[in-house]
Amino acid sequence: MRNILLLYSKEMLEMGRSYKLLWVPVVFILLGVLQPVMMYYLPELLAASGDIPPELLSTITVPSAAEVMAQVLNQYNSIGILLVVIAGMNIVAGERYSGTSALILVRSVSSTQFIVAKWLGHITLIVISYTLSYLAAWYYSSILQGSLAWGMTLQAGAIYLGWILLAASIVFLFSTVLKGGAAALASILFLVILSMTNSLLPSWFGWNPARLAAAAMNLLSGSGSVNISGPLLLTALAILLCVAGASYIMRHQVIQDQP
């Protein structure tokens, strides 16, 4: 426990010194805020471009705040996930291939402690970024598009967090096996396959974690609720498996001690 705490505070210090603790939340917040602002100004932007006939313009309806929040989640699903992957792709690989982990792992530090601390660090970064971004999007859309139901918005945000955490854990696992770019590619491919199977064959795999993302969006856009206990359970299990797998791989890997 003591070691995990030491390793974790080093992770946080490193993220602070490399400004990762700054840029990832900032980009995430921009991504969240962009959607409500865009939707607010969309009619004016279209009108200003001048090429659109007034009849068409009048047919454009301003979306409700909840719909905008669903669109925000949709943004997270593409660019947000990409950010999570980029922020995490070197998290273990960086230390493994540069050789810094060797000087740590010869001490009384187990691979599991090393991995758990790193995972906690990454998860902290992602939770902070996502939460701030979601709150900012909530704030802007409630100002620009109208009020949002507290319970529903909170619930949707929490459900979607499950999917984000899974994405972060998948990248983490892949970064233990592969070098940065390859880890990113593999995790994106994996997450895309999960999302695709969910949207193309929704009935086939009821416990698909990607269902969490869909369920959160459905909840906001009001198109019916889905039972998500299965996906939630599987997501939690998958996250645990990612950490356990990463720690197993780390223990059985040759630890490089020089670049």
Next chain:
Amino acid sequence: MIIQVHQLTKKFGERTTVKGISFALEKGSCTALLGPNGAGKTTTLRMLAGLMAPTSGQITRLGQDQNQGRRSEQNQIGYLPQHPSFYKWMSGMEFVVYAARLSGMSKQEAREEAEAVLERVGLQAASRRRISDYSGGMKQRLGLAQALVHHPDMLLLDEPVSALDPVGRREVMELLQELKGETTILLSTHVLHDAEEVCDRVMMMREGEIVENGELSDLLDKYSLPVLNLQLEYHSNPSAVNWLRSLRERPFVLEYEQHGGSAAITVSDIKEARAVILSEAAERHIPLQRFEAGTSTLEEMFMKVVQS
């Protein structure tokens, strides 16, 4: 006995880098691991440090078998890789404190020990600077500092001085001299002179096998050439030259070669031969200019072992 290695083997696919080596290290000894490039020295050290699981064989430390990966008792190891890499965003001080704390020291203790060890390796002035600003030699010293900070009872050093300039090398050698006795040291090196200076035991590896292992002095004896070289002063008196010539008849002489006032004598027992010749030369006031009993240097021994 602090560590015992039995039939240690490491395979990388088809290639066997370490071929079933066995040895033991005594507490407080300093052993040099010598061998040409690719002999398996680094692989051996990394297995001892627990960074690499052996394909087969056992490493037993202090009565405990710890073949199964990394475990907590490795706390007692200090390891310096050949090209250590650090968190460049930390200062030297921060890194050593971090390393000490991960080895179980309290915050206060880690700070004190780190300061002491940084001074010992000559980095106290640069201890607050970021490691990204350090030169190669400074990084090597920092590597040594992190290996020493928790007072390990075994130090594994992979080429500890090869990246240093002559001054730095001198300082590190002196530091190792101090550490000898309190810590068991196993160091790999190409610099034979350094090995000769600090180590009392030598292990030579070639193609993954230990080809020689023993006390440095014993090995030097074993590989010393049984040849005596003598040279008399020019214009020596005829009786001296006659004495020199008469050496040919001694029982211990195997071969004899003479050119004027100098002779190369291959003998069966170098100790006896040396004693006899020196005492006779002293008795007869032989004007000896040069006398050499052919002990080979570590370098000659190294060449012989490696090429045989």
